[in-house]
Amino acid sequence: MKIVLACLFLLIMPFLAQSSExxxxxxxxxxxxxxxxxxxxxxxxxxxxxxxxxxxxxxxxxxxxxxxxxxxxxxxxxxxxxxxxxxxxxxxxxxxxxxxxxxxDVKDFASELEAFYIFRRSAQKPNAKAIAKQFTTAQRSVQSKLEKLKETTPYTSWQKAELAANIIKELKVTLEEAYLFYYDYDPSFTWWVKKPWELLATSLEDYEKALTDHYENTIVKDDGSGIIGKPIGAEAIKKELEFELIPYTALELIDEAEKQFAFCEKEMLKASQELGYGNDWKAALEHVKNTYVPAGEWPGDVYDLAVEATQYVEKHDLITVPELAKETWRTKMMSPEAQRVNPFFLGGEAIIISYPTSTMTQAEKLMSMRGNNPHFSRATVQHEIIPGHHLQGFMNQRHKPYRRMFYTPFWIEGWALYWELNLWDKNFPGNAEDKVGMLFWRMHRCARIIFSLNYHLGNMTPQECIDFLVDKVGHEYANAEAEVRRSFEGNYGPLYQIAYMVGGLQFYALKAEMVDNGDMGEKEFHDFIMTQNTLPIELIRARIKGKTLSKDHRTSWRFLDKNNW
Structure with missing residues (x-):
């Protein structure tokens, strides 16, 4: 046993040594x-x-x-x-x-119901007859509130109506857990409470449904796109940016995205001319989309692209890639349902590949194949595996793992996007078609800043966001719709979509400060970042520069101000 404990201590000692107080x-x-x-x-x-x-x-x-x-x-x-x-x-x-x-006040009838589920935590035998009476009284109150609902003033927004409905939903779920704790285990409870609970549960469900629609149609819930998100408004966006240590306003970030987009358009024109399409870069984009490969061949091609990206960063000695990291990444296929919100790759330890299935219409199949062509994908496979998300996750488990609580998309997505910027500078695109593929995705990340912030500021609807991606970036319609659905209905925070480009530009600016001016080697820079785990990038900057921040530090790093795009 002592030998086992000693070996265990030796294994965990490196992790303890790198931990702070x-x-x-x-x-x-x-x-x-x-x-x-x-x-x-x-x-x-x-x-x-x-x-x-x-x-x-x-x-x-x-x-x-x-x-x-x-x-x-x-x-x-x-x-x-x-x-x-x-x-x-x-x-x-x-x-x-x-x-x-x-x-x-939607549950002003519920004090005794809440007392019941709090009492249940003690696991003591309840007064079944009293509980039955409480449930019956509550059910009558719910029915009364339901009948009077049409006479009460509707909520001023569908969000408030939804919250009210969810309050009732959560009350029912918690009550049901308490009810099932006793039901059939306590004969007296079962005899007295079974019928009152069934009636109460039905009334609560009816009340929840009615509350969902109890609002004035002053704020559009569905603009016809079928995408229903929750715009949070200017003040909440301001606070979110402060907590992410981003010292810019939403409007300043939109302005930067438009500058970045202009750079991409300029480069697109060069690639278009190289391909023989003159100044019609959207025609060049169409050409690249039509380089898709047949279904069945694509997963193997994706695997080869991931290996190519890994070999590239190792050949040029850009970052340390542990052998086990190369060994353990995997591939999976995206389900048709998931492709409704993720029409391209998802990545991490497994790269999840989107491509058509038999359940899709012919139009949907074609859009999926065109949107996942080799040149678009070559620009993003490294984003998902190495040196992107898979390497991030691998290193996060091994370096200061306690910092994962500070998860920020500006570090997660920013790091992966940074590599797209860095590899562009290193002429990673092998030809003009690869350039179009990389620029398409870069335009898309700029567009994400523009449409997502404008949506949360109340300036764009989901349908306008879809149209923007189709018209401005050149997305297939179904893919644009899926991207917008992912942005507003997926399990993402309101700043997630801007974090790709903004976080990437933070890392890019930090590289200019530390590597381009000769203070660090590029591999040393990248390896250091991989040991810091997920933090607001301004804090990583302080650590890598050896700068001591004040106890009351507030964000101050204007990383966009010296941008030379």
Whole structure:
């Protein structure tokens, strides 16, 4: 046993050595949050909001009371990242609590119901006859509220109506868990409560459905595209950018995206002329789309492209690629359902490949094949595997893994996009068709900034976003629709789509500061970043430059101001 423990210690010692003084507090916070989340399962209840508000405030106090000056360099970075994380969680938690309070009267009948599921946690035998009476009384109250709903003032937006409906949905789910804890295990409870619960559950379902449609049509829910997202507005965008340590406004970022797009168009014209299409770069784009390969051959081609990208970065000594990282990545095929929101690749340890299936129409098959042609894909396979997402994930598991809590898409997607910029500079495109493929994706990332921010600012509808991608970038319509659906209905934060290009430009600017001026070698630069795990890139900049930030640091790195595109 002693030998086993000694060997285990030797295995984990390198991970402990690279951890800062904040390792244990960060791990403890995550354990606290997970435990409380399992305990307080109704996330749309006052009990939940109050308890998690205390959690974030207590931990924020603990962190801010640390002796910042006494921390190591990594400790200071972790302090700033942890504090920023807690401030962000608390800010949006309180915002969600305020939204909840605006509509919480939809369950003003539920105090005894909530007392029942709280009592259930004690596992004590309930007063079944009293519970049956409470359920019956509550069911009558719900029916009364349902009947009077048409006479009450509708909510001012569909979002409020949806929140009200979800409050009732979460109440029912939590009650059902408590009910099933006793049902059939407690004969008395089953005899008294079975019928009242069935009636109450049906009424709650009816009430939830009615609330969903109880709003004035002053804010369009569906513009005809069938894509229903939740624009968050200018103030929330401003706060999101602050917490990501991005010192620019939404309008400034849109302006930068338009400048980047102009650069891409200029380069597209060169590639178009090289292919013999003159200034009609969209004709050149059509030519490239039609280089698609037959179904069945494509997965093997994708594999070969991934190997080529890995060999390229190793041949040019750009980054360290562990042998196990090369050994362990895999391939999968994207389901037809998933292709509705992910018409291209997804990546990580497995690259997930989109291509037609028998369930698609002929038009859908053609759009999928044209959108996943070899030249488009050569520009992004390295984004997904090596040196992109697979290598990121591989290294994140092995270097400061506790920092994964600070997950930011500006690091995740920004790093992968940065390689597209870097490889363009190194003439990675083998011919004009490859250039068109790389430029198409670069245009798309610019377009993501423009359409997603404008959507959240209330300036564009989903249908306008689709049309923008088709007209401005040259997307196949179905692929554009899937991209917009992914942006607004997928499990992504409101800044996720801008994080590709903006994060990429952060890394690109940092490379200019550290490598292009001769302070570091390029491989040394890339390897260092891979040891830092996911952090706001401004904090990585401070660490790599050996710069000590103040305890009250606020974002100040204007990484776009010296852009020479």
């Amino acid at each position: 904040l390792y244990e507090p960060i791990q403890t916070f995550q354990a606290d949050r997970s435990a409380l989340s399992r305990k307080y399962s109704n996330h749309l209840s006052e009990e939940y909001f109050e308890r998690f508000g205390r959690l974030y405030k207590n931990w924020l106090d603990k962190v801010q009371n640390l002796d910042y000056a006494a921390l190591s360099d990594d400790g200071k970075i972790d302090y700033l990242a942890f504090r920023n994380y807690l401030q962000k969680q608390l800010f949006f938690h309180e915002k969600e609590f305020a939204d909840y309070k605006e509509v919480e």
